[in-house]
Amino acid sequence: MTQRKLLVVILAAGKGTRMHSNLPKVLHPLAGRPMIQYLINTVEGIDPERVVVIVGPEMEDVTRAVAPHRTLVQSRRLGTGHAVAVARELLHEFNGEILLLCGDVPLLPRTALTRMLSAMRAADLQTCLVVLGFYPNDPAGYGRLITASDGSLRAIVEHQDATPSQGAMGLCNSGAMVIRSEYLFHLLDAVGNNNASGEYYLTDIVAVARHSGLRCSYVEVESESVELFGINTQRDLARAEAFMQEHLRGAMLDSGVTLVDPLTVHCCFDTKIGRNVIIHPYVVFGSGVTIGDNVEIQSFCHLEQSTVSAGVRIGPYARLRPGATINANVHIGNFVEIKSSVVETGAKVNHLSYIGDGRVGAGANIGAGTIFCNYNGHVKAFTDVGAGAFIGSNSALVAPVKIGDNAIIGAGSVITKNVAANALAVARCLQKERPGWASLRHLHHERGTGKAAQKRRTK
Secondary structure, three states: OOOOEEEEEEOOOOOHHHHOOOOHHHOEEOOEEEEEHHHHHHHHOOOOOOEEEOOOOOOOHHHHHHOOOOEEEEEOOOOOHHHHHHOOHHHHHOOEEEEEEEEEOOOOHHHHHHHHHHHHHOOOOOOOOOOOOOOOOOOOOEEEEEEEEOEEEEEOHHHOOOHHHHHHHHHOEEEEEEHHHHHHHHHOOOOOOOOOOOOOOOOHHHHHHOOOOOEEEEEEEOOHHHOOOOOOOHHHHHHHHHHEEEEEHHHHOOOOOEEEOOOHOOOOOOOOOOOEEOOOOOOOOOOOOOEOOOOEEEOOOOOOEEEEEOOEEEEEOOOOOOOEEEEEOOOEEEOEEEEEEEEOOEEEEEEEEEEEEEOOOOOOOOOOOOHHHHOOOOOOEEEEEEEOOEEEEOOOOEEOOEEEEOOOOOOOEEEEOOOOOEEEEEOOOOOOOOOHHHHHHHHHHHHHHHHHHHHHHHH
């Protein structure tokens, strides 16, 4: 049998009222990535001819998140059936199978979708659609799949419309459905809104199809319920995040990464970590982090949009911000913040320093309390510290400035001009000393606290 064309429609117009957030529901992040991008990535893997996303008004951020796939706007939110009808003009000439998915069910496994499509392609022509069903741990809120004795699907009843006996059924609707294109709009046109929500439910097309003499089917998948459940509240989002974190940490452990206390490490969807890496408790990886081999990251470090090469030691309490590039065998110590800077091979920034918009040359040593003064209130400028340079403690390097190779900056200096290679630069007030001044001060203080002083104060 020749495989028919496939088109995917993702419903993503919901405002997510129960999230209590101004952010569109499908843009809430899971492991640092908008949830809808997981679903987009999954459906791209089944090679559809086209992916179309239905969005609501003023949801340009969603349009950007799903690009280059096309979006259509559901101007009035009248239910899932109405959302699919928005694509009528685009779909009416399409001949093949249409996979309908919900954008708030982001973790659908690709294997589940391929099982649905296989069941659809193996069915006779009287089978118009196949629904994906599952048994969640808690079925509250899910539509129930009402099945017939012959194994077919009779109806989908939404949770709020279910009778007590229907609500007691455990087989639930995942929100995923594949339908033959020639039946879709014929069935949608017969769907009404006589229900508790006053909306046009896409799921009602099952009952309509049965009344028309067509057969509906379902595929039951055994999968962790988190992969198939919808995210409608912040609690749901937190549960899905916990699932993702467990998955990502498990992948790290399986690859040989040592997590001293796995539950305290927060990962991102794109975190890349090499071999023989040790990660101590309470480390957070934001997006865009790559860690090389033989790296040790101590507790309470935060990294994002950064690259760390082999043999580096970081922390504790270090922060690598976007644009930080740490070359091999570098030491980044406690309370050090690095942003948009390169720290070259073998350099050390061990204590209480800010390195922003600059370069630290190979083998250089940055003393405690050093600040790259990169911003003057209007523009940011570059600080260049040469190879082998030594920056004394509590120094401020006011950008733009260049410190030459092997130069030495005296502790406590404020450097505003370039320093030549191999030079010593000290920029602080000349130390002055007054012999005996401290003793006189102490004596004055003692006299000031005597009886005469007390009398003066009471006059």
